[in-house]
Amino acid sequence: MMTVPMETQILFAGVLFLIGLVGLLVRRNIIFMLMSIELMLNSAAMVFVMGGAHWGHADGQVMFIFILTVSAAEVSVGLALILQMYHHYRTLDADSMRKLKDHKANENL
Amino acid sequence: MTKLDFLCLLPLLVVASAPIIMMITITISRNFKVIYAFSLVMFLAALASLFVIAPNIPCKIESLLVMDGFSMLLLGAIFCVSLVISVISYLYFNNHTGEREEYFIILFIATLGASVLVTANHFVTFFLGLETLSIALYVLIAYLKHRDYSIEAGVKFLVIASVATAFLLFGMALIYAGTGEMSFEGVAAAFGKGNMNPLLVAGFVMMLTGIGFKLALVPFHMWTPDIYQGAPAPVSTFIATISKGAILAVFIRFFTLVHGSDNNILVVIISVIAILSMFTGNLLALKQSNFKRLLAYSSIAHMGYLMITLLAGTVYGVQAAIFYLISYMITTLGAFGTISILSVCERDAEDIDDLKGLFWKNPRIAVVLSLTLLSLAGIPLTAGFMAKFYLVLEGVRSGFWILAFSLVINSVISLFYYLRVIKTMFTHSESERYFGLPPAGNIVLALVLIGILFLGILPSFLTEFINSFLSV
């Protein structure tokens, strides 16, 4: 079996993480933003798995399961919130939420 | 896991059992008062459980959790504050109609997350505690969904907090990949070997980002004002006190274990972050007319101050940090408590102008709020003064004169806006009608008042208390 060096593995995860990050920054649709976050979380989870494999114990895998569970919970709450948001604003555009800000300085923005 | 270990988990178990029982209760019958009373009882029980396990500390539950003097102290603080927040929440939600009972359930879940954080000794518990806390907070922030701001605040917090979690997690993962360790001691030991490869550094920095986000340190502070403003006042209280306290606790534990203060680069970076936080927070607060945002900004500055103790890297520094944290918690309770008490169903009393004439309308609230603000500003006779004294002393003792100076300058800048709020309270307003205060409100105010003054005049009790716990 060909082993991929640690560096490459992490680089791969890092690229995944960056894709998620860039996606988060450039997408305005809140659902896509949420998905990008999931991507980031999963890339982190992947590093854990890789680490576990590298060091030869199960801790990484255990962590992976925790991350999956937690992100599932997060997404569920997130989706509920997004639903409410759509209910409220009739849009999923993240930039439409601009009521909370420093009003005096950002009056005309 | 031994029986003893299990016993040591008692406080967490108590807190964890509460939501389950509540859910069952709600399925049977909805009664806000009952749930409220029950949550008070449970928090008291959690507090009591601390006394039960007190003889057994320190004890470790595997490598995941640790129950030592430090966590006992912070758990105690968290339970006390939660208790008061429950009272405040009750006063706050009493005006509201609709399904208010679940609020307390989530409050308990959030508290549970915070408790786990405080006792965490492992990346797993760290992560789990953090997420339990965060996810509960998403809900709490957006709880009053009919309000304009709530959803916005909730979504914003959701996104930013998730990003922060992702950073934290990725950082942990990197460190794990680099060291093969996930327990704090293990990581510390690995760090201690001196092989600080870029992987570990990057991991550490990413963790710092995640923690910095939760503590609202510059440049990870942007969310703070919006969330403080958008969340219901008691929830803002929770974020400002318990959430920050718990994160700070875990940060302190981790930071001291890895001897972060010995790393010069880290010290410089945290110093810069601290100074930036102080200035940014205070400058932003200067012209703020929304009281909740103002408190948010002020909290940014206060976290900046707190970093000084962290850098001291001594046990005194930790003591000072705890003292500061506790006095900050009491003070923040006072500030947000007043907002909660003054709030009405439609909106929170968050405009500073809402406080107009409070001195003549309701001197009791005004006095407590003034004291609170003075305590935040660090004026003698208040807890804030002693806390700042302790903090500056430890900072100066470790030679951080620049930080101390920057704290002094910032204290002066901060006076601008604290005084502005106080001034508003004694400017005359059209209606100078006195309004009544529910007994629970009086009790909260009295507690805050006594807390602030007691710590301000006789700090020895708390310092000795902290000292005795930390030496265990």
Next chain:
Amino acid sequence: MILTYLIIILMAGGAAAWIAGKWSSLLPRYISLATLLIDAVILLIVLAHEGLNSGKIWVVEYNAAWIPRFGVSFHLAMDGLSMLMLFLTFFIGLIAILISWKEITVKTGFFHFNLLWILAGITGVFLSMDLFLFYFFWEVMLIPMYFLIGIWGNEKRIYASYKFFLFTQASGLLMFLSILGLYLIHGSTTGVYTFDYQQLLGTHMSATMEMLLMCGFLAAFLVKLPVVPFHSWLPDTYTEAPLAGTLILASVMSKTAAYGLLRFVMPVFPHAVASFAPFGMILGIVGILYGAKLAFAQTDLKRLVAYSSVNHMGFIVLGVFAVNELAYQGVIMQIIAHGVSTGALFIIAGQLSERLKTRDLSSMGGLWTQAPVLGTMGLIFVMASLGLPGMGNFIAEFLILLGTFKSSVLFASIASVGLIAGTIYAVRIMQKVFFGKENSPMKIKDLSIRESIILGVMVIAIFILGLFPQPFLNSAKPAVTKILHANEKTVL
């Protein structure tokens, strides 16, 4: 313990006045009057009981642990100097209460609470023998003063109260840093971590460190005094504060700084003081001349008197840095005499603006005809202010200049020009207010009996200070010797 009572009585009286204010607007006045009288009587009893020349270092002393963890103690002590300061405090306090008897009609309870707490803080400052405690009281007096200005002040009261608070707080914090530095240095060299004044005396440190730490203390004291160029809060604050507030600010609170300079800066940092002395004296001279210059230019009566305070405080700084007995005795006399004379001038300014509804000098003039008693009082205190012999200020300025002359002929000579400058602005008050054409159509009443008595007592006081200064000098002597001794011992 009796010293603690002095403070506690004031605080308790303040709280009682506040509570009483809910039921009656008159009651708080009586309560605060009684409180101050009790304190004054206690002080008199102590004076009668202990005397001043009992040979003890401190006439009365009280020491208890406060925060033992940091070596903070609740250490109060009184010697002749503090006693003089306390008498001044209570005297001015009583006058402040009496002068606001009819003027303050809204929220009298809270007003008197603030008044008494300010006095409590000041009393604490004059008695503290622990630097932490000193700083504690130093700050305690600010908040009530902030309220006093902010609630009962004139039109620009908010601005003034901010300015006051920010200046004093900023400088106070610098002093706090210095205190901590001193504490740590003393702790690390001797192993004893303590804030106690007696023990911190003679702490060894490097010259640079000493200078830096002294600068922290100076910041607080020079701002509070105030000295040019840190004076810019003063005119606004003095002008906008209510009469009682101005009185306490000018007559007592600024003196805490002078006291601090003498009590703390001089003996604790002898070398730094020695090298800073020329600059200190220059600061004093600048204060004297610049204060006079600005006073002369003012058209607002209260502002004019406020700037005259800058001028007088310049003498104090000058004397402090002359470092000899004559100058120190002069400084102490100046503290007291300025307290009385400038206080009285502010009262007169207050009476005038209350009657004329303006403080503008151009709308006054020729008021002697209508109010000869007020005019006479004005004349007396204007003359006191410019240092006419026979009144307290002369003794003070004479001794200060004489002491300065001993240290530096040049500085004393330049400072003497201040006497002329003082004359120029002081007679301007008389000319603009009481002499000349009547510019105000308003008919004003002369002083009422209450006001006449208040000012009359102050007249007597200023003449006693001028004609019988010896008891005051005697009372301050042990303290002065002590300070100079501590200073010399370490320098040699």
Next chain:
Amino acid sequence: MTTFIWLIPVLPLISFLINVLFNRVIPRRGIALLGVGSVALSALITIIAGIKFLSIPPAGGAYTTTIYTWLSTGGFTADIAFRMDALTLVFCFVITFVGALIHLYSVEFMKDDDGFARFFAYMNLFVSSMLILVLSNNLLLLYLGWEGVGLCSYLLIGFWYKDPANDYAARKAFIVTRIGDTFMIVGLFLLVITFGTLNIDTLLRQAPLVWSSGSPVAVIAALLLLGGALGKSAQLPLQTWLPDAMAGPSPVSALIHAATMVTAGVYLIARLNVLFILAPEVLAAIAIIGAATLLIAGFSALTQHDLKRVLAYSTISQIGYMFLALGVGAWSAAIFHFMIHAFFKALLFLGAGSIILLLHEEHDMHKMGGLRKKMPIVFLTFLIGGASLSALPLITAGFYSKDQILWFSLASGIGSKWLWLAGIAGALLTSLYTFRMIFLVFFGEAKTEPKHQPGPLMTIPLIILAALSLIGGFIELPHNLGPVHLFSRLLEPVFPALILSESHAPEWIIQVISALIAIGGIYLAYLLFNKKTLSSNVIEKSRLSHFFYQGWGFDWLYNKLFVLPLVWLSQIDKKDFIDKFYSSLAHAVNYSGTLLSRTQNGKLRWYVMVMVAGLILLLTIMLNL
């Protein structure tokens, strides 16, 4: 007796206090009685003390009494203590006696004034301060009196305070003299530092031991003290306040600005003669200043229109003579002239006061005239005063006192013919302006009618003073006229002996010259101003005359040099530029707050961006370090 001399200053002080405290309840008559009575009583005590003093000279040449220790600290002690020696006795006598007469005069003069009580209060306070000045045994107490008289002078010049011009004059007087006083107090510091005391006796005893003659410190000390004397005595260059001081009521001018206070400088120098002798340069300077002042003031007096201003300049000029005398070491001559001058100048001022009062506050001499017949008593007494001022030979006291000065200015070891020439020229000027005044006021055609004749309270003091102006000189005759030297004998123990230079003209020649000059001056005045043989108009309209009239442009110069720059200085920075610094600091802080506020724009993705940027920054730093 020694224990009672403190009563001399205290009696008027008590009267002052009673007046101030109870003036609302005491009737005018009571106030007058109180005011005049207390000073008269002081005069009585002085006379008794004087008789005692003369009959049984006290040990050490002085009565002393210490009331209490005023202040004592840091090795410096000053007492409230009085000391009366011959010099003090002369001054006390003049102050109380002339003072009492003027008080008496004032009762009638001020009878219609609203400020009657106030007037007497100030006057009593003045007399008290002046007596403290001359009686004090140390310079600090002297300074108290010194400033006290300054205060009273200020108050009395501005007595009619409703006229801003009067207030201006009062302030001017106060500030200008205070400038001199400041020099003086610095001088006192110097004395304290050198000798450790301000006790006059000790100072005079120790000064020759500590200082050698002409040592720089001695010169500086003497110069500083001289500063004080110049201010109070209105000598060059601080003379400008005195002509304006005439804004006060005439009795004030008589008492303060002619007879007593303005001679305080003379007293100071005479009192501290030892110190000044140790500084010969300063002594010479005093003589020159005196000479210059007497000439300058003489010219100015010649051109004035205002009756009182003539007298004011004349006063400056006469004090110039005293300074001249002091400067050449003719101590007792100076004091003698002081006493005589007090008599005739008080007389002249009171006379002028009567005229002005009765002519409805008319000050301009050109609008008077022909009063010889209308006010005979005033005319006669005024004439005697004028004659005495002009030093009409033999019959007037002024002749004897001025002659002494002129003689000593030439004959003294430190005198010179230039000084004498100045004195002689001054004498010519004196008789010229004096008789110009007399001719203008009393001769010629009547232009203004007097209201009525002065009453007895006003005429009696005039007569007494006139008598003294005539006979006062006989107590001290020149050596060649008779062996009467009561005055210099009296002062002998106080002053060092005057050393005469060897070569000089015989005394009688000098006397004849000055007599001729005086008479010549009168005749010239007659020609010029009565007969109008020479066109006096031409003279009075000339630019030079205008220059003299303006007091040699000193006021103009000082205005340009000091007053205007000061006012300018105070105006340019009225708002205090230092305040600007702090407020701009506050603005900067506020502005940066506003700028930062812009970052909180509510955009979710911006928030995340900042966070990511922060992370990247941290990573870069950490990985590169």
